[in-house]
Amino acid sequence: MTPSFRRAVGRSxxxxxxxxxxxxxxxxxxxxxxxxxxxxxxxxxxxxxxARFFTFADPATRWALLGALLxxxxxxxxxxxxxxxxLSLVGDALSHAxxxxxxxxxxxxxxxxxxxxxxxxxxxALLGALAVEAITRGTRLPQDTALGLALSGFFGLGICLVSxxxxxxxxxxxxxxxxxxxxxxxxxxxxxxxxxxxATATLLAVWLFHKELVATSFDPAFAAACGMPAAxxxxxxxxxxxxxxxxxxxxxxxxxxxxxxxxxxATAYLLTDRMHRLLWISAATGxxxxxxxxxxxxxxxxxxxxxxMVLAAGVLFLGAWLFGPRHGVVxxxxxxxxxxxxxxxxxxxxxxxxxxxxxxxxxxxxxxxELARFRRETLGETTHNTAALKRAGLGAxxxxxxxxxxTAEGRRRAGEIVRNHRLWELYLANAAHFAADHVxxxxxxxxxxxxEETVRILEQRLQHAPRDPHGSPIPRPEDPx
Amino acid sequence: xxxxxxxxxxxxEIHDLTVSYRQKPVLYGIDxxxxxxxxxxxxxxxxxGKSTLIKACMGLVPSRSGWVKFFGEPPAKALxxxxxxxxxxxxxxxxxxxxxxxxxxxxxxxxxxxxRPGRADREAARECLHRVGMLPFADRQIANLSGGQQQRVFxxxxxxxxxxxxxxxxxxxxxxxxxxxxxxxxxxxLRARGCTILVVHxxxxxxxxxxxxxxxxxxxxxxxxxxxEVFTPELLQKTxxxxxxxxxxxxxxxxxxxxxxxx
Numbered sequence: 175m176t177p178s179f180r181r182a183v184g185r186s187x188x189x190x191x192x193x194x195x196x197x198x199x200x201x202x203x204x205x206x207x208x209x210x211x212x213x214x215x216x217x218x219x220x221x222x223x224x225a226r227f228f229t230f231a232d233p234a235t236r237w238a239l240l241g242a243l244l245x246x247x248x249x250x251x252x253x254x255x256x257x258x259x260x261l262s263l264v265g266d267a268l269s270h271a272x273x274x275x276x277x278x279x280x281x282x283x284x285x286x287x288x289x290x291x292x293x294x295x296x297x298x299a300l301l302g303a304l305a306v307e308a309i310t311r312g313t314r315l316p317q318d319t320a321l322g323l324a325l326s327g328f329f330g331l332g333i334c335l336v337s338x339x340x341x342x343x344x345x346x347x348x349x350x351x352x353x354x355x356x357x358x359x360x361x362x363x364x365x366x367x368x369x370x371x372x373a374t375a376t377l378l379a380v381w382l383f384h385k386e387l388v389a390t391s392f393d394p395a396f397a398a399a400c401g402m403p404a405a406x407x408x409x410x411x412x413x414x415x416x417x418x419x420x421x422x423x424x425x426x427x428x429x430x431x432x433x434x435x436x437x438x439x440a441t442a443y444l445l446t447d448r449m450h451r452l453l454w455i456s457a458a459t460g461x462x463x464x465x466x467x468x469x470x471x472x473x474x475x476x477x478x479x480x481x482x483m484v485l486a487a488g489v490l491f492l493g494a495w496l497f498g499p500r501h502g503v504v505x506x507x508x509x510x511x512x513x514x515x516x517x518x519x520x521x522x523x524x525x526x527x528x529x530x531x532x533x534x535x536x537x538x539x540x541x542x543x544e545l546a547r548f549r550r551e552t553l554g555e556t557t558h559n560t561a562a563l564k565r566a567g568l569g570a571x572x573x574x575x576x577x578x579x580x581t582a583e584g585r586r587r588a589g590e591i592v593r594n595h596r597l598w599e600l601y602l603a604n605a606a607h608f609a610a611d612h613v614x615x616x617x618x619x620x621x622x623x624x625x626e627e628t629v630r631i632l633e634q635r636l637q638h639a640p641r642d643p644h645g646s647p648i649p650r651p652e653d654p655x
Numbered sequence: 656x657x658x659x660x661x662x663x664x665x666x667x668e669i670h671d672l673t674v675s676y677r678q679k680p681v682l683y684g685i686d687x688x689x690x691x692x693x694x695x696x697x698x699x700x701x702x703x704g705k706s707t708l709i710k711a712c713m714g715l716v717p718s719r720s721g722w723v724k725f726f727g728e729p730p731a732k733a734l735x736x737x738x739x740x741x742x743x744x745x746x747x748x749x750x751x752x753x754x755x756x757x758x759x760x761x762x763x764x765x766x767x768x769x770x771r772p773g774r775a776d777r778e779a780a781r782e783c784l785h786r787v788g789m790l791p792f793a794d795r796q797i798a799n800l801s802g803g804q805q806q807r808v809f810x811x812x813x814x815x816x817x818x819x820x821x822x823x824x825x826x827x828x829x830x831x832x833x834x835x836x837x838x839x840x841x842x843x844x845l846r847a848r849g850c851t852i853l854v855v856h857x858x859x860x861x862x863x864x865x866x867x868x869x870x871x872x873x874x875x876x877x878x879x880x881x882x883x884e885v886f887t888p889e890l891l892q893k894t895x896x897x898x899x900x901x902x903x904x905x906x907x908x909x910x911x912x913x914x915x916x917x918x
Contacts, residue, residue: 384771385771386763388752396741398715399737401735443751447796448752452751
């Protein structure tokens with residue numbers, strides 16, 4: 175055991191949680207436990223560390239942050255295309271496939287030469303992609319199986335090579351193991367140059383070939399029929415992807431780089447319905463997640479960067495899932511709730527209409543007691559429901575005398591609901607040949623969602639019939655009530 | 656080959672085209688010459704290779720032998736004169752694009768690399784949407800369309816290609832009656848403008864009504880000609896009466912490399 179290796183084992187106790195989270199790999203590489211940290215200087219005071227981060231006093235911080243932003247752009251843009259092409263797992267497979275290449279690149283130069291590792295890793299990623307294509311085409315195995323094969327096979331080979339390197343005399347000092355979970359603090363000018371080049375190439379490619387990328391993603395057959403080189407677009411995307419993965423390794427590591435491809439894009443997918451917006455939101459999410467991850471890993475000693483970036487991205491995803499404006503859980507719940515309340519109000523209106531109808535529309539006042547009896551509910555419930563009508567400006571309940579009178583708007587709306595109900599019943603009975611006693615339940619739901627246009631069509635179809643299948647008159651909204 | 660002397664007006668010429676999928680032959684020695692300005696229905700049983708035929712014409716699936724020419728030219732040169740309506744189910748309708756985006760894709764072939772659709776392309780796309788009655792839905796996300804509306808969007812995209820020869824893969828499948836009528840009007844309109852249209856079709860009774868010519872297909876061309884000449888019980892029986900079992904089996908075995916002498 176080399177001295178530094180022994181020291182690493184000794185210190186690994188301080189990061190037991192990290193080690194436990196990655197126990198399988200950490201068993202192989204105890205040095206991992208203190209792998210990725212920014213600010214090797216030993217400040218443990220949180221505010222002081224935060225201040226150091228935001229003043230960018232530390233050159234390592236500047237490099238790390240810039241690297242994280244570039245990584246966010248490249249991974250976010252490419253991830254957007256992976257998600258819409260349903261190739262998310264390809265990112266995962268390629269990122270695992272690069273490990274043997276990293277090891278070979280290292281063995282070639284025996285230092286952590288960014289260029290040698292870049293070349294080795296890119297070649298390995300492309301070999302991985304070719305292996306997937308060969309397996310998918312040459313056998314009857316489906317693509318996901320081919321991906322799993324390539325992913326695990328290459329990763330296993332990579333782990334073997336890396337553990338070999340660890341046993342070399344210079345191995346333990348090399349930091350080769352940092353490629354598993356990333357160490358943004360270790361980003362040097364060489365790494366940043368590569369990151370910048372790949373991010374620029376990705377931006378350029380997405381800008382120049384936007385229409386080819388989108389068309390081949392949406393409908394590859396049509397794109398090919400238009401003479402677009404669909405196969406080459408795919409290959410180009412794979413090459414860019416391999417490069418992006420490789421340059422991101424130093425910051426987030428082999429195991430988690432696929433998360434930076436998938437999570438920002440998935441977040442964007444929930445937030446928009448347009449491809450170009452998806453790409454920009456994805457890139458922005460990647461950048462924010464990268465910056466937050468770098469910051470958090472800076473706050474304490476022995477904190478790895480990659481997992482924090484992924485956590486930050488995960489929180490952003492959760493936010494989009496819960497609070498997305500159109501498809502978010504909260505927005506949907508709110509819409510559902512508002513619809514339910516509206517339905518409830520309309521049912522109260524309808525009940526008042528029925529009570530009035532039963533006594534031939536004499537007088538506008540309905541007592542709450544009458545209404546409660548009609549709806550078979552307690553007086554408390556009726557009071558609650560009529561209060562909802564008041565809030566919506568549809569009725570004016572008088573709690574002192576215990577009566578409710580509908581406003582003009584309330585009367586109009588009540589007439590509409592009853593008309594919708596009876597029109598729909600008549601339509602079901604006449605046009606769809608439902609039995610008269612089968613139509614009520616369906617109409618109870620449809621009455622709340624019929625649009626004015628549909629009502630016009632129904633009225634025309636039914637030739638403005640005056641009565642529903644049960645013989646009740648169908649009200650006209652223009653009827654003065 | 657002396658096809659240079661053949662009239663360049665023949666929109667589609669196929670010679671001895673054989674296509675196999677995973678070594679299994681799907682189309683065998685197809686010969687065809689479709690005259691200009693015709694509405695041609697391609698009919699045949701399931702697995703007859705109807706979709707494969709049009710995909711092979713456009714080079715979307717590799718052919719094992721034979722050649723295809725559009726207007727006397729090899730497909731790669733004449734692709735811009737060819738429009739395509741793929742099967743509706745072939746794409747993901749949750750894809751984050753709206754109706755306008757999809758129709759604009761019809762212009763991409765003409766634009767070529769690096770150029771973006773401009774004002775003229777948008778105007779053309781709007782016109783195409785109008786022709787299929789979908790202009791009001793231009794900003795709608797494609798997931799929020801009915802099946803018939805989706806089909807109309809695909810047609811609008813093909814119209815935006817402004818082609819002379821169209822291949823359409825089951826444009827009538829799963830659409831409402833109104834859309835079916837709208838599509839057939841559109842096809843007749845295209846034909847009146849001199850376009851040649853090949854349509855994969857499933858429904859025999861309407862095939863007789865809709866198309867000028869029929870191509871009866873079942874791995875081979877059973878018949879090709881004017882509808883009233885081809886739509887006969889004998890020819891239909893020949894097309895639909897079972898697959899060409901022996902041909903299919905022998906070819907399959909040969910492809911697998913284990914042709915055995917029958918005892």
